[in-house]
Amino acid sequence: MSLKKTAIWITMLALVLKLSGFLRESIIAAKFGATELTDGYLLAFSFITLVVAMIANGFNNVFLPLYVKKKKEASDATEKDANGIMNVTVLLFAVVSVAGFFTAKYFVPLMFQDMTPRTEEVAVQITQIFFVAMVAIALNGILESYLQARRIFVPSQVSKLLATLMGAVFAILFADTWGINSLAYGFVFGTVLGILIQAFFLLRSGFQWRPTAKVGVDFRKAFIVLIIPSLLNSVVGQINMLVNKSFASGTTEGAVTYLNNASLLVNIPNAIYATTIGAIIFTLLSEQIDRKEQFQNTFFKGLEISFLTLLPIAVGLLVVGEQALSFIYERGAFSAEDTRATYLALLFYLPMIVFQGLQFIVSKSMYAQGKTAIVFRISVTTIAINVVLNMLLVDEYGYPALAFASSMVSLYYLTVSLIVVYRGFDKHESRKLWRMVTRALIPAAAMGAAVWGLGQVGFVAGLYSLIQLAILVPLGIVVYAVLLRVFYRDGFNRLLGLVKRRKAV
Template structure:
């Protein structure tokens, strides 16, 4: 468990750096290009990249990695040949997608996104064609991550992701005057190719040898094919919902896709970092304790408790200081105060996602640990239908903010339905413990929010630069919440404190 925690800490730190580099890129985009039809076009094109990355990094990885590790123990040489065959076949498939997609882009992008502004449509089509040219390279970059994980090598994959993100920012800084918004796409592609080189270097150092073969053992191939289809479908549900939101947003006002994107990036930070740590600790414990009902229930509650006690105050805090955070990150160059205000509108409506997605992570992982992957898939698919209906009913009347509302409602729906399934298998008092947890987490959060809300209104604070406001308000909020939690929920406070101490002790 000690090595697992060390790995979790390193991955958490790398995830934080990756997120910060993402904000550096978005800050540069805001300065160089603002929020307009051109940035909307770029973000629409980038949706195809996030879809492919999700398919490979989640869907492919969830199937390939266990098979690779399992078969490698019994027949390492044959498994390496099978792994090469799978990799080569997948890259070849994406080469076909590359060729077909490149010529079909001018037709399916306008079809999918409907009533776009002419400038948005042109940028979206042009950049999507650039991405499709290198789709096989993007897929290979994700596949190599699975191979590295199978050999317990984690850092090169994170470096690869950083390179793709940072090169987009660097190219925007250096070449925006020459290539405009297209510099972001060129930078991303360049960084991806560098990432492939880095990952291949570390793989070969670890003994990996590439083989020019498409041959895969029948047993390995059948197991892979049977599992890959539901895994791929499950991996892209969230991306499909985001895709749908961008389709609806592209038909509202110029910059709407950018406002939603920038707000969701800030919302995603807590869960991106938190989920990475939980994946290595809570999920492992749940998997180990699946046959011990009492321990499983206690670990599940511990995960829900940690999620709620850490994420609820973050969500409430962003309601108070979110506009200042957005202003510090984005408001410069062509990204105006009006753009910040529009992004903050979306941010406020996205805030429930911080809590619901954190809790959902624990709920879904408990179902995965119990082998109930089919149930997770069926529930997640229904979220696409709910999201579509809400977008259709609300967007014409309320514009792009309605899309943020729909996302939050869908997230609550997903959490409630999944939780009902989990608690059906638990003892009756477990559900009552969850309700008591909510009732005891709310008072410290409210006591934290009220003082910093009124302090923010004081001229001495409100007239300061956004970063200085954050430097004053955030520490005050943390101190108030810590003291209030100690007073209102002593047991939870000490359990959370012990969790932090254990991480530091590793």
């Protein structure tokens, strides 16, 4: 399958995945609202996102470029090394699984010291459930990396979809029996199904599993040198999230849920982008590392696609975000007051849509170049900055300050990373970036003004939230597309060509 067709398929699956995520969150909101139960579940789920980040980002960022490079030199030996890496990683997570299960009752209260007794009870219990399944969760992420190295992208999306969808299905079927634990059981069940699907496609591609823990000296040395800073870097974002949730748990009841629900909406565009176009661009960057001009062109196209698609989404959510949140969450135990509290957090999260989208391409380019240690040195400083901002702001401004701090940290991370990358590029490349940014700002701003203006009209403002979105979103798309063609025709044509082109990428 060509990369063009693959991109279409995984984009469709990513959209279905996000819709499934909203289904799950809507069920959580309807059945449990924004309470101590949901706060406890979300705190426990933080540990799973930590593991997923370590594998999907930390492991993959090192394994993919190294695997592609070594396979060109010695294909059979590289396959044996890949087996060894997989087996050793699974064994390590087996140890983590046992240790985490028995120590959860100690480290969960230590990490989130201001929890209510009920929140603590739920957080500890669900954390133990997730740690029992830690090997399966880690293996699921490892298989994704192996498939991506073979240019097989679709099964991984199906696997992610099953984990999310089963959480929603189990909540519908078993919430009355298992309570909020049903979400965790569903996630684990879907993860196991995902492993079976990914393993099937990996074996069909010619991969042969071997029961070995041996890894060649050259491959092992290169992997270890890069994996340690990469893993540490991959969890920096999750550590910042844990820090934010820790501060939020000490503010008001439901604050963790408000931040979580707002961040889920903010993360949708980047999640779709990272798992579709971004994954393919990383593969291409890894393959073009020795061809500077092609590498620079691919890098710029990645930034351009990211900025031109994510900027209007951020502006659009600024003006219709409350309607979107109302439609997704506002039912059952989740009230209109909860929606307004979530929208307040959303406003301060919005810049992250653009910053994180650009950062994804910048970081991937640095990983492809083997600059793992540099990425880590930059990203680790974000933890200190995040903690300081939280301490300075949260007591006076409450949980919205945590969202603001996240956006500021994201801006810092992107700025420093861009400086590092462009030092190694031709000088005219940075000028291309700034021309692209300035030309896209006017269409996005005009689109936001048009959507906001129509949204204030009496007959529109009084409609149900979904109907408002059905009117305002198409208007925004049309206005942005028309003005982008006027102010930045080259970028518009490249985006249009990406959609219309039928030849393989």
